[in-house]
Amino acid sequence: MKAGPFFHIMKLFYRYFEGHGGAFPSSHVAVAICTLYFSWRYLPRFRHLHIVAVILICFSTVYCRYHYAVDVLAGLVTAVLLLPLGEFLYRRLQ
Numbered sequence: 001m002k003a004g005p006f007f008h009i010m011k012l013f014y015r016y017f018e019g020h021g022g023a024f025p026s027s028h029v030a031v032a033i034c035t036l037y038f039s040w041r042y043l044p045r046f047r048h049l050h051i052v053a054v055i056l057i058c059f060s061t062v063y064c065r066y067h068y069a070v071d072v073l074a075g076l077v078t079a080v081l082l083l084p085l086g087e088f089l090y091r092r093l094q
Helices: 005-016 027-042 044-063 069-093
Strands: none
Touching: 027 044, 027 069, 044 069
């Protein structure tokens, strides 16, 4: 849809603030996976709602052409690698 205030606001963002490149890996996906890990661990009542939100983020970043699928996979791998490191550092510095 090429009408409405949101379209025009995003058009301005893309024209003046859009950076070329730098989308690998998807930091949105990495952060979403990290928050999913902690909600799965500490907030069991919200697990299923959160996993749906993370799946939608992963699909929407590709569908809306903000990232390639490989960027999403790399974001997932980044989170999987950094979560144990973060846990280790937290225990070590506590």
